[in-house]
Amino acid sequence: MSEYVLAADLGGTKILAALVNERGETRHVLEAPTPAKAGAAAVVKALRELLQDAADGHQPRAIGLSLAGVIDAQTACVLDATDALPGWKGTDLRAELAHFGLPVTARNDVHAALLGEAWLGGLRGCRHGALLTLGTGLGAAFLADGQLHTGHNQLAGHLGRTEWLHQGRRVPLESLLSGTGLANLHGSAADGRDVIARLGLDATADSALRTWVNLLALQLHNLHWAFDPGRVLLGGGMIDAREHWWPLLERVTADLPLDIRPAELGSRAGLLGAAHLAWEAVA
Known part of the structure; x- marks a missing residue:
């Protein structure tokens, strides 16, 4: 047995x-x-x-x-x-x-x-990598020299808690870069899924998604220069709708020397x- x-x-x-x-x-x-x-x-x-x-x-x-x-x-x-x-x-x-x-x-x-992705998923065999989860909030985790990097106070990866300037105010990054953040960028949608459902029918939804993707690309650019992960997996609930935004992300990150992939193991x-x-x- x-x-x-x-x-x-x-x-x-x-x-x-x-x-x-x-x-x-x-x-x-x-x-x-x-x-x-x-x-x-x-x-x-x-x-x-x-x-x-x-x-x-x-x-x-x-x-x-x-x-x-x-x-x-x-x-x-x-x-x-x-x-x-x-x-x-x-x-x-x-x-x-x-x-x-x-x-x-x-x-x-x-x-x-x-750790699951490093064991059986998209980070198998990687020495340096990262995972970003784009769901209700924004999370991240880093693989450094084959080991999970947790930081001095176990806080490494709490990317959603970092701050961003938006319309003259300091706000948590996850209030913009997450499923909830996509709805916030739209202004009247219930959640990220609602924004996705409005694409092609609502110009504000199309604009919000472009802004969201550009913000994601900017964070990937910063991650490349701050951590140099080599490979970055994107997971969380927003990845299920990637047919609507992945091609745009590929275009705006084409010059970025990162191997960006969808996470493999899902939930x-x-x-x-x-x-x-x-x-x-x-x-």
């Missing part, structure tokens, strides 16, 4: 959990909504129950977690979190899952997604990255 680790990817809207073997093959993948508004205790309870169900009677060797927020890799504690998960800051996942009797490893969700990147962490913990 194959050996497994338990892995989970916990975000603001849903939790994924599964058994994963050393080749990255998943078994008994389960999904549940994140009860974010009910507070951290309810979120932990949902995570605990989903992990128990995903174990499916097996005896996994470790637990790996991909988590929203700023995560202390040494302690598996949540150092900081947004209002999307009220009360999440300060949660000690290692203590909360101690009853499993297993080693517990944890990383920020975008950090974990990069399972964080889950697989968490599993990879767990396997490393018991190697």
Whole structure:
């Protein structure tokens, strides 16, 4: 019988959990909504129950977690979190899952997604690379000399929290460069999907998307000169609509010496990255 680790990817809207073997093959993948508004205790309870169900009677060797927020890799504690998960800051996942009797490893969700892509996806074999996630917000993670770069305070990659000048005001970059940001650039759309649906019918939607792509290209230019990643993967929900904007991005980045590709693992990147962490913990 194959050996497994338990892995989970916990975000603001849903939790994924599964058994994963050393080749990255998943078994008994389960999904549940994140009860974010009910507070951290309810979120932990949902995570605990989903992990128990995903174990499916097996005896996994470790637990790996991909988590929203700023995560202390040494302690598996949540150092900081947004209002999307009220009360999440300060949660000690290692203590909360101690009853499993297993080693517990944890990383920020975008950090974990990069590890998944480096293990089984678009960053396989790369020494230097980056992942940008363009979803409700904007996240990033960096691979430096084959290792995840987390920074002094585990903050490396929180690109959405950097600031940008927009109409004379300093705003978080993710308020412009994300699915939400695309809607903000439009001005009256409900979200990024709404803007995409209006393309060709609404001149403001077309203009907003051009502005959005140019801003993305500018960030890729800056990333090239600041970090020199070589290869950059683009993921997150906006990548599902890339037929509408990828050709334009290719045109405006044609002179940029970067290998820019769509991320390969989709919604399972964080889950697989968490599993990879767990396997490393018991190697």
